[in-house]
Amino acid sequence: MSEWWTYTLSDFLLFSPHTYYRLFELYNAAIWPGQMLAMALGLAVVVLLGARRPWRGRAVSAILAACWLWVAWGFLFTRYATINWTAVYMAAAFAVEALLLVLVGVVGDRLGGRRQEHWTGRAGLGFVLFALLIQPLVGPLAGRAWSQVELFGVAPDPTVVATLGVLLTVERARWELLAIPLAWCAVSGATLWTMEAPDAWIMPAAAALALVLNRAPRSRCANRMPGSGTWE
Amino acid sequence: MQDFSTLSRRTLIGCMTAAGAAAVLRPAIGLSRPGTAIGKRIPSSGEALPAVGLGSWITFNVGDDGEARASCAEVMRNFFEAGGRLIDSSPMYGSSQAVIGYGLARLDRPPGLFSADKVWISSGSRGPDQIERSRRLWDVPRFDLLQVHNLLSWEEHLETLFAMKAAGRLRYVGITTSEGRRHREVEQIMRSRPLDFVQVTYNVLDREVEERILPLARERGIAVIANRPFREGPLIRRVKKHPLPAWAAEIDCANWAQLLLKFIVSHPAVTCAIPATTSVAHVRENMGAAYGRLPDEAIRRRTVAHVEGL
Numbered sequence: 001m002s003e004w005w006t007y008t009l010s011d012f013l014l015f016s017p018h019t020y021y022r023l024f025e026l027y028n029a030a031i032w033p034g035q036m037l038a039m040a041l042g043l044a045v046v047v048l049l050g051a052r053r054p055w056r057g058r059a060v061s062a063i064l065a066a067c068w069l070w071v072a073w074g075f076l077f078t079r080y081a082t083i084n085w086t087a088v089y090m091a092a093a094f095a096v097e098a099l100l101l102v103l104v105g106v107v108g109d110r111l112g113g114r115r116q117e118h119w120t121g122r123a124g125l126g127f128v129l130f131a132l133l134i135q136p137l138v139g140p141l142a143g144r145a146w147s148q149v150e151l152f153g154v155a156p157d158p159t160v161v162a163t164l165g166v167l168l169t170v171e172r173a174r175w176e177l178l179a180i181p182l183a184w185c186a187v188s189g190a191t192l193w194t195m196e197a198p199d200a201w202i203m204p205a206a207a208a209l210a211l212v213l214n215r216a217p218r219s220r221c222a223n224r225m226p227g228s229g230t231w232e
Numbered sequence: 233m234q235d236f237s238t239l240s241r242r243t244l245i246g247c248m249t250a251a252g253a254a255a256v257l258r259p260a261i262g263l264s265r266p267g268t269a270i271g272k273r274i275p276s277s278g279e280a281l282p283a284v285g286l287g288s289w290i291t292f293n294v295g296d297d298g299e300a301r302a303s304c305a306e307v308m309r310n311f312f313e314a315g316g317r318l319i320d321s322s323p324m325y326g327s328s329q330a331v332i333g334y335g336l337a338r339l340d341r342p343p344g345l346f347s348a349d350k351v352w353i354s355s356g357s358r359g360p361d362q363i364e365r366s367r368r369l370w371d372v373p374r375f376d377l378l379q380v381h382n383l384l385s386w387e388e389h390l391e392t393l394f395a396m397k398a399a400g401r402l403r404y405v406g407i408t409t410s411e412g413r414r415h416r417e418v419e420q421i422m423r424s425r426p427l428d429f430v431q432v433t434y435n436v437l438d439r440e441v442e443e444r445i446l447p448l449a450r451e452r453g454i455a456v457i458a459n460r461p462f463r464e465g466p467l468i469r470r471v472k473k474h475p476l477p478a479w480a481a482e483i484d485c486a487n488w489a490q491l492l493l494k495f496i497v498s499h500p501a502v503t504c505a506i507p508a509t510t511s512v513a514h515v516r517e518n519m520g521a522a523y524g525r526l527p528d529e530a531i532r533r534r535t536v537a538h539v540e541g542l
Contacts, residue, residue: 010464011411014326015293016510022297082295083326 057112061105127165356388
């Protein structure tokens with residue numbers, strides 16, 4: 001692209017805010033009551049994060065992987081790509097994240113470390129609860145219709161925030177798992193900012209906070225669970 | 233070169249329904265003076281085009297949303313009913329081409345359509361496939377105008393387009409740019425290739441093309457399509473906060489959209505402006521600019537000064 005410095009973010013916005021949010025409305029209507037299943041899976045993640053089961057890391061990873069894969073296919077590829085041709089690449093990235101979650105979390109069992117005792121771990125749990133319970137309210141509070149609500153497991157933003165939260169509950173999240181969620185936070189923030197959405201700051205803020213928390217000093221956890229992967 | 237005209241009899245007969253409806257619509261679209269649409273001639277052929285067309289950037293990219301598609305079709309219906317002809321799109325515009333195809337089918341393929349699309353792919357050899365996909369999405373026998381979008385791989389694509397024109401599979405060939413980018417290269421192509429059209433950004437605030445591109449277009453006999461007439465919306469939103477100046481009535485403008493569009497199409501080199509909208513009310517307002525008197529140089533200067541002062 002020549003004269004790249006003359007381009008602004010708005011030059012890459014292919015659709016109107018109305019069309020973007022209407023996409024969620026139609027999507028929600030089409031997949032109902034799939035949202036109930038997604039919310040149940042989200043609550044299962046919260047319960048599992050507090051459980052002392054040796055298989056909990058694998059279970060959480062499997063749930064997140066399923067959600068990422070669904071968002072890749074059900075939303076990004078089949079819906080979002082109808083108004084944004086770059087969504088095909090986003091869908092591929094989400095599918096890669098799902099694969100990484102399976103490889104690292106399910107096969108490698110490296111997402112089972114207990115860190116809730118440490119404040120960063122509790123912050124991670126806060127991310128998950130925010131994604132499940134608070135983030136869906138942001139759109140309606142900003143004046144958008146309830147029918148356009150974005151929920152964990154079916155919409156990208158809360159799925160990404162919940163994943164960041166889970167990664168914060170393990171000892172030092174792995175960069176290969178963080179890269180795509182952080183990139184999505186930038187993409188989503190830029191999209192919403194270009195659309196002048198009042199909640200555009202949420203995803204970049206979540207990414208920044210996750211980065212800071214992930215680098216925060218922590219003490220060696222005393223009650224490492226079996227199969228909990230690498231520890232410092 | 234005198235490029236102002238009313239539309240030819242043949243064209244108007246072709247758009248008989250549209251013309252009839254336009255007469256009915258005239259009060260609704262804010263026309264203060266009856267008459268035929270302002271036609272501006274394509275220099276390379278002499279064919280007249282209504283001075284206001286319809287863009288599709290962002291506005292027609294509504295995906296599979298049935299309600300929004302129907303709304304876009306209504307915009308198109310009102311556009312044609314008000315005498316419009318040229319619709320412009322691009323493979324870059326998401327689902328816009330498919331939505332235009334949907335609208336054309338719903339309107340039983342308006343005979344006056346002047347289909348303008350683009351080729352936008354870095355590979356020259358894949359240009360013909362992309363053009364064919366675009367044609368299928370519009371569901372037209374052939375495009376009237378194909379343009380190389382933002383000069384992407386322009387040498388290879390122009391070769392393809394000129395070959396299509398020579399074979400009778402395309403009527404006009406053009407290039408596009410926007411927001412003042414690559415004007416030096418645009419000039420070079422305008423001088424070296426037998427272009428029929430060039431598409432550039434031109435509006436009351438973005439007037440860089442007045443210096444070289446527009447005079448060169450007149451000199452070389454190249455039609456000009458003006459994109460981003462309202463700067464994608466911010467310009468008209470800004471001026472609408474202020475009352476329309478009383479002197480706008482002197483050139484038959486009933487609203488800001490018409491004043492801004494008449495400024496553009498009154499430039500002797502400009503053939504057509506292509507505002508995009510999702511609103512039936514707005515397309516009616518826009519099409520009002522294709523009727524009545526055009527500003528002379530004094531009113532054009534006054535328009536610039538007034539808008540810059542807001």
